[in-house]
Amino acid sequence: MDRKIALTGDRPTGCLHLGHYIGTLKNRVALQHQYDQYVMVADVQALTDYFANPSKIQESLLEVVADYISVGIDPNVSTIFVQSQISALPELVMYYMNLVTTSRLERNPTVKNEIQQKGYGDTIPVGFFCYPVSQAADITAFKAEIIPVGEDQLPLIELCNEVVRRFNRTYNTDCLKEAKAQLSKTSRLVGIDGKAKASKSLNNAIFLSDSADTVKKKIWSMYTDPNHIKISDPGRVEGNVVFTYLDAFYDEKDEIENLKAKYCKGGLGDTALKSLLNDVLQKMLLPIREKRATLKKKDLLEIISEGSKKAAIIANQTLQEVRNAIGINYQSML
Amino acid sequence: MDRKIALTGDRPTGCLHLGHYIGTLKNRVALQHQYDQYVMVADVQALTDYFANPSKIQESLLEVVADYISVGIDPNVSTIFVQSQISALPELVMYYMNLVTTSRLERNPTVKNEIQQKGYGDTIPVGFFCYPVSQAADITAFKAEIIPVGEDQLPLIELCNEVVRRFNRTYNTDCLKEAKAQLSKTSRLVGIDGKAKASKSLNNAIFLSDSADTVKKKIWSMYTDPNHIKISDPGRVEGNVVFTYLDAFYDEKDEIENLKAKYCKGGLGDTALKSLLNDVLQKMLLPIREKRATLKKKDLLEIISEGSKKAAIIANQTLQEVRNAIGINYQSML
Numbered sequence: 001m002d003r004k005i006a007l008t009g010d011r012p013t014g015c016l017h018l019g020h021y022i023g024t025l026k027n028r029v030a031l032q033h034q035y036d037q038y039v040m041v042a043d044v045q046a047l048t049d050y051f052a053n054p055s056k057i058q059e060s061l062l063e064v065v066a067d068y069i070s071v072g073i074d075p076n077v078s079t080i081f082v083q084s085q086i087s088a089l090p091e092l093v094m095y096y097m098n099l100v101t102t103s104r105l106e107r108n109p110t111v112k113n114e115i116q117q118k119g120y121g122d123t124i125p126v127g128f129f130c131y132p133v134s135q136a137a138d139i140t141a142f143k144a145e146i147i148p149v150g151e152d153q154l155p156l157i158e159l160c161n162e163v164v165r166r167f168n169r170t171y172n173t174d175c176l177k178e179a180k181a182q183l184s185k186t187s188r189l190v191g192i193d194g195k196a197k198a199s200k201s202l203n204n205a206i207f208l209s210d211s212a213d214t215v216k217k218k219i220w221s222m223y224t225d226p227n228h229i230k231i232s233d234p235g236r237v238e239g240n241v242v243f244t245y246l247d248a249f250y251d252e253k254d255e256i257e258n259l260k261a262k263y264c265k266g267g268l269g270d271t272a273l274k275s276l277l278n279d280v281l282q283k284m285l286l287p288i289r290e291k292r293a294t295l296k297k298k299d300l301l302e303i304i305s306e307g308s309k310k311a312a313i314i315a316n317q318t319l320q321e322v323r324n325a326i327g328i329n330y331q332s333m334l
Numbered sequence: 335m336d337r338k339i340a341l342t343g344d345r346p347t348g349c350l351h352l353g354h355y356i357g358t359l360k361n362r363v364a365l366q367h368q369y370d371q372y373v374m375v376a377d378v379q380a381l382t383d384y385f386a387n388p389s390k391i392q393e394s395l396l397e398v399v400a401d402y403i404s405v406g407i408d409p410n411v412s413t414i415f416v417q418s419q420i421s422a423l424p425e426l427v428m429y430y431m432n433l434v435t436t437s438r439l440e441r442n443p444t445v446k447n448e449i450q451q452k453g454y455g456d457t458i459p460v461g462f463f464c465y466p467v468s469q470a471a472d473i474t475a476f477k478a479e480i481i482p483v484g485e486d487q488l489p490l491i492e493l494c495n496e497v498v499r500r501f502n503r504t505y506n507t508d509c510l511k512e513a514k515a516q517l518s519k520t521s522r523l524v525g526i527d528g529k530a531k532a533s534k535s536l537n538n539a540i541f542l543s544d545s546a547d548t549v550k551k552k553i554w555s556m557y558t559d560p561n562h563i564k565i566s567d568p569g570r571v572e573g574n575v576v577f578t579y580l581d582a583f584y585d586e587k588d589e590i591e592n593l594k595a596k597y598c599k600g601g602l603g604d605t606a607l608k609s610l611l612n613d614v615l616q617k618m619l620l621p622i623r624e625k626r627a628t629l630k631k632k633d634l635l636e637i638i639s640e641g642s643k644k645a646a647i648i649a650n651q652t653l654q655e656v657r658n659a660i661g662i663n664y665q666s667m668l
Contacts, residue, residue: 043662044428051432052504054661061664084662090424094378094468098385098461102436105460126439126464127431133460134428170386304664327388328377328418330395330638 006031006182007144009040009083012060013050014200015207016067018281019189022248027148027184029072037078038142038311039068041304044083044090045134048127049118062300067208070292075303081311082304083138088315092137093130095322099166100133100159108132110155136160140176141315148182157181171325175318189248194223194241206281208288215285219245219278224270231269242273250280340365340516341478343374343417346394347384348534349541350401352615353523356582361482361518363406371412372476372645373402375638378417378424379468382461383452396634401542404626409637415645416638417472422649426471427464429656433500434467434493442466444489470494474510475649482516491515505659509652523582528557528575540615542622549619553579553612558604565603576607584614 008028010016016025031037041064046057061082068080083089105111111132115124139147139160147157157179164176188197191204198205206218222242228235237243237260246256259276262268323329342362344350350359365371375398380391395416402414417423439445445466449458473481473494481491491513498510522531525538532539540552556576562569571577571594580590593610596602657663 047429047660047662048432051429051660054505058661082664084657085664087421087425090428091421093428094424094461095381095385097464098382098459100460101457102460102463103456103458122437123435124437125432126434126436126467127428129436130431130460130464171388301664323418326381327392328381330416330419330635 003034003036004146005142005144006035006037006146006148007040007139007142007179008037008148009042009138010064011042011046011049012057012064013046014056014060015063015209017198017200017205017207018245018249019198019205020067021071021208022186022189023150023184024148025067025071025073028068028078031146031148032074032078035146038144039073039078039080039307040138040311041065041080041082042138045131048125048131048134051125051127061304062297063209065300065304066292066295069295069300069303070208070288072291075307079307079310080303081307085304085308086141086312086315088312088319089134089137089141091319092141092315092322093134095326096133096136096163096167097130099163099170104159104162105129105132108155108159110152113152132156132159133163136163139179140164141318142311143177143314143318144179145177146182147179148184150184150188154181154183167322167325171327173321173325175321175325186248190241190244192218192222192241194239194244208285209292210285212282212285212289215281216278219274219281222274222277224273228263228270232266234266235263235268235270237263242270242277245277246273246280249284250277337368337370338480339476339478340369340371340480340482341374341473341476341513342371342482343376343472344398345376345380345383346391346398347380348390348394349397349543351532351534351539351541352579352583353532353539354401355405355542356520356523357484357518358482359401359405359407362402362412365480365482366408366412369480372478373407373412373414373641374472374645375399375414375416376472379465382459382465382468385459385461395638396631397543399634399638400626400629403629403634403637404542404622406625409641413641413644414637415641419638419642420475420646420649422646422653423468423471423475425653426475426649426656427468429660430467430470430474430497430501431464433497433504438493438496439463439466442489442493444486447486466490466493467497470497473513474498475652476645477511477648477652478513479511480516481513482518484518484522488515488517501656501659505661507655507659509655509659520582524575524578526552526556526575528573528578542619543626544619546616546619546623549615550612553608553615556608556611558607562597562604566600568600569597569602569604571597576604576611579611580607580614583618584611 008024041061043057043061047054050056065080135156161178164178167176168174191198191202193204196202206215224240224242225236243260250256259268342358375395377391377395384390399414469490495512498512501510502508525532525536527538530536540549558574558576559570577594584590593602
């Protein structure tokens with residue numbers, strides 16, 4: 001029986017961090033044995049934000065692939081590919097753009113939020129404005145049925161499925177498949193400053209590629225409870241980043257509850273807590289770091305080259321079906 | 335010395351007519367010896383209007399190519415190609431979309447007019463909205479410097495050149511070239527009904543592929559002066575389609591002036607005038623019709639196949655330069 005296809009990916013705009021690990025990477029390591037998994041390094045989509053700073057993308061590309069391999073995404077099981085290497089994708093975008101209206105894009109909650117966050121005002125780059133159509137091309141090119149996403153991404157999957165239905169209806173075909181969002185169970189990981197989600201751009205994240213020393217330093221700088229001065233002071237658990245990270249990465253849930261009670265009462269110092277988190281994270285990150293050290297640039301390039309070749313074949317098949325459905329496949333006339 | 339490159343083309347949404355002949359086709363026959371001329375059958379652009387009716391495009395594609403060859407565009411001199419066969423074009427569109435804002439497109443006078451004409455209101459298909467960016471890709475892919483256009487198209491060339499300048503500045507390159515509009519000297523040809531410009535969709539045009547009989551019938555149905563009942567009645571030249579067509583297609587300018595004077599005074603009948611126009615047009619159309627009769631489907635397919643292959647090579651070279659400039663050419667890392 002054919003396995004269903006799952007599509008995931010990341011914009012290569014920096015190394016991946018613990019937020020990615022807990023939010024999606026760990027999940028992909030499991031998913032790859034359940035589904036036929038495609039993992040896309042979305043460099044073209046990254047350009048919609050970083051068009052004026054493309055060197056960031058080039059620098060990050062292989063780092064992201066190294067992160068994938070280090071955490072256990074197996075290039076012999078998953079297909080790791082680079083978006084810009086799949087020439088069928090932009091062509092699909094051209095055909096899908098006819099089936100979406102500008103007002104539909106403007107009303108999309110995800111796009112709306114991001115336009116506000118980025119402060120684009122009236123000067124929205126057309127590439128950014130159209131990226132949901134580009135995502136529809138990514139998803140449908142591989143006939144992906146399973147899309148692991150966060151809740152904020154749901155309107156994008158909805159838009160993709162609208163394109164699918166409209167395409168199939170307009171061209172009297174069933175060649176495109178609707179996709180299903182697989183909601184991530186974990187909420188977003190806060191940054192070590194406690195102020196926002198861990199993010200590459202805010203530099204408040206612990207990266208998978210950080211050295212043991214750096215990880216320790218970042219843990220020691222974590223936001224806890226500013227009113228918890230002396231060990232004997234009662235402390236707050238809520239908003240305390242060390243506890244948030246323990247909740248996310250430490251499996252001994254009973255022990256965490258005991259520590260929280262003690263912290264609230266007073267008598268547990270931040271240093272002891274941070275030492276524990278350091279032990280937990282170092283233990284988790286060590287094999288990732290060791291795997292990373294064995295990866296050579298040449299091997300990473302080979303992985304994306306092979307993966308992109310394989311992905312291009314699948315995407316081209318879909319493109320041919322799309323062209324046949326529209327009726328502009330003149331090769332067939334030759 | 336290298337010749338400059340000229341790019342022209344048509345949306346394949348029907349056969350070409352006398353308006354195309356006088357407005358652009360005749361000019362291309364001359365241009366092909368002066369410039370390195372690319373003639374694009376713009377099927378992808380046609381889809382932005384005809385996405386729900388793509389069979390029109392498939393039916394028209396070879397007719398348009400037959401029109402080209404019939405009027406004397408020489409496939410051994412000009413490169414006749416089909417837009418959808420050039421995969422570099424949509425990829426260029428993706429990169430250029432980052433350099434144009436939605437408000438810039440909304441303010442473009444050509445786009446604004448067309449949105450109004452088509453009655454899109456708020457539901458503008460994204461493909462249509464973005465077609466000026468697609469045109470910028472067409473023009474720059476071939477490094478075309480000469481673009482023969484009507485005045486209404488000038489804002490599109492302007493937008494293309496904005497993309498060129500912004501790309502070259504952003505990526506510190508000079509790989510894209512600015513294009514120059516070459517304004518058509520002839521104004522638009524009115525339809526045989528005298529009410530609007532000759533157009534495929536209004537079916538008020540004399541097609542290059544019309545039979546001698548059809549041409550004659552269309553001339554006999556031409557709008558003249560509804561108050562010119564008897565031959566002896568004074569008639570109006572202004573708005574009289576027969577005179578408009580004589581002005582456009584008859585080289586004996588002195589004779590036309592004499593006829594106009596006589597018509598205004600009274601004493602010249604519509605039938606005599608239409609007979610003259612029929613002689614003029616049949617003489618002009620006969621060699622075009624004869625040439626058309628020799629064209630086989632197989633030969634036409636070969637022409638667009640060869641032309642598209644040649645055009646794809648040029649467009650791919652530009653795409654490689656564009657990728658190198660942006661810095662996403664990972665092949666170079668391999």
